[in-house]
Amino acid sequence: MVSPDHSHFTIASTFRLGGAALVAFMFIWTICSSFNATPIPPTTTTPTFTASFSHYDSPERNFYDDPKLSYSLGSSHPMKGWDEKRQEWLKQHPSFASGALTRIVMVTGSQPGPCKSPIGDHLLLKLFKNKVDYCRHHGIDIFYNNALLHPQMFFFWAKSAAVRATMLAHPEAEWIWWVDSDAAFTDMDFVLPLRRYDHHNMVVYGWDNVVREKHTWTGINAGVFLLRNSQWALDFLEVWASMGPQSPDYEKWGKTQNAFFKDKRYSVSDDQSGLIYLYLNEKWGEKIYVEEEYYFQGYWAVTVPTFENVTARYTEIERSVAALRRRHAEKVSEGYARVWDEQLKGKGSLRRPFVTHFTGCQPCSGDNNPIYSSKSCVDDLIKALTFADNQVLRNYGYMHRDINDPSIVNPLPFNYPA
Numbered sequence: 001m002v003s004p005d006h007s008h009f010t011i012a013s014t015f016r017l018g019g020a021a022l023v024a025f026m027f028i029w030t031i032c033s034s035f036n037a038t039p040i041p042p043t044t045t046t047p048t049f050t051a052s053f054s055h056y057d058s059p060e061r062n063f064y065d066d067p068k069l070s071y072s073l074g075s076s077h078p079m080k081g082w083d084e085k086r087q088e089w090l091k092q093h094p095s096f097a098s099g100a101l102t103r104i105v106m107v108t109g110s111q112p113g114p115c116k117s118p119i120g121d122h123l124l125l126k127l128f129k130n131k132v133d134y135c136r137h138h139g140i141d142i143f144y145n146n147a148l149l150h151p152q153m154f155f156f157w158a159k160s161a162a163v164r165a166t167m168l169a170h171p172e173a174e175w176i177w178w179v180d181s182d183a184a185f186t187d188m189d190f191v192l193p194l195r196r197y198d199h200h201n202m203v204v205y206g207w208d209n210v211v212r213e214k215h216t217w218t219g220i221n222a223g224v225f226l227l228r229n230s231q232w233a234l235d236f237l238e239v240w241a242s243m244g245p246q247s248p249d250y251e252k253w254g255k256t257q258n259a260f261f262k263d264k265r266y267s268v269s270d271d272q273s274g275l276i277y278l279y280l281n282e283k284w285g286e287k288i289y290v291e292e293e294y295y296f297q298g299y300w301a302v303t304v305p306t307f308e309n310v311t312a313r314y315t316e317i318e319r320s321v322a323a324l325r326r327r328h329a330e331k332v333s334e335g336y337a338r339v340w341d342e343q344l345k346g347k348g349s350l351r352r353p354f355v356t357h358f359t360g361c362q363p364c365s366g367d368n369n370p371i372y373s374s375k376s377c378v379d380d381l382i383k384a385l386t387f388a389d390n391q392v393l394r395n396y397g398y399m400h401r402d403i404n405d406p407s408i409v410n411p412l413p414f415n416y417p418a
């Protein structure tokens with residue numbers, strides 16, 4: 001039997017050896033590269049060595065070496081055989097094999113210039129911090145894009161270009177998760193039930209029956225979606241984007257959408273109407289999962305008023321379950337989500353809403369939908385972000401006393417809230 005101490009020692013010395021080997025290898029690699037176009041790959045790889053090497057590219061050729069590869073939508077050389085190309089890349093980079101089926105890259109973003117509203121950039125920063133917090137908790141990589149990748153694809157159309165480019169930049173990721181800049185994670189513990197989506201390539205939030213029966217353009221929300229990194233998704237994005245402003249059919253699509261959706265009040269083609277239109281077409285719809293069991297994205301005017309009661313409910317559970325009061329490293333917080341799940345079973349309406357989306361608030365421009373006041377938009381946004389921040393700060397030993405006031409925190413006593 002190997003004693004724990006002994007195995008520690010072995011791992012430590014292997015690591016040091018691995019480090020020394022890496023330095024030596026990099027040196028040889030540099031010399032080789034200057035004489036030889038294809039560097040010689042290492043012949044022996046110990047697990048330690050592979051791990052340290054996970055960020056170095058394989059010298060074997062793959063789709064990146066194809067001069068016709070285009071990251072853009074509407075390219076004259078559309079990507080074909082992407083699923084096979086991704087698999088081949090994964091084979092060339094075996095350190096990414098573990099966890100490949102559940103790996104997610106989140107994409108979000110905002111306009112290239114400053115926000116029109118004087119507090120717009122402040123709010124966007126807080127909204128981005130919130131996404132970074134969620135991603136750190138769950139080991140998700142995040143890409144914030146604020147370049148207009150396709151000059152004509154402005155507003156809500158910009159995301160399809162960013163999502164497409166991210167698919168090619170992240171062959172290691174199975175899912176690309178678009179989250180609008182004005183959406184906030186309000187349950188930091190919640191883990192996406194990815195197994196549920198095994199047979200689908202896209203996940204959106206909405207109501208299947210409402211969309212089918214009433215043809216309402218708000219029956220599915222296009223502001224948050226998961227897209228499987230696949231040829232299907234690349235094809236879907238092309239078709240979806242063909243309804244956008246860069247397309248010769250833009251006006252035609254505006255008319256088609258207006259005739260189809262009785263409740264649409266403006267005549268230009270928009271991404272959400274386009275998404276619903278494609279969902280109702282079986283060719284695409286059969287691979288799109290409409291999630292309605294939890295707030296994959298929730299409407300702020302519905303979710304924010306529940307925060308007080310939800311907080312009271314969670315505090316009550318924490319008082320009765322000692323395991324939930326235990327201080328722990330942030331890295332292991334996902335494990336506590338399972339304990340919460342047990343406790344919250346059957347208490348659907350008293351769960352923290354997973355995502356709260358400030359649709360109609362336009363925090364960057366400040367041009368909120370006139371049905372809301374800008375004060376309620378901003379106050380509720382701050383409230384949601386502070387509600388979420390409390391879940392984060394807990395692991396750092398602090399908590400906001402009042403979720404309406406993000407500026408004040410209190411240190412948390414041991415065993416809080418016994």
Ligand SMILES: *[C@@H]1O[C@H](CO)[C@@H](O)[C@H](O)[C@H]1NC(C)=O
Nearest residue numbers: 304305306307308309310349
């Ligand atoms: C919160 O709980 C109280 C007391 O049970 C209830 O009267 C109130 O309607 C609840 N508020 C919301 C927004 O659900």
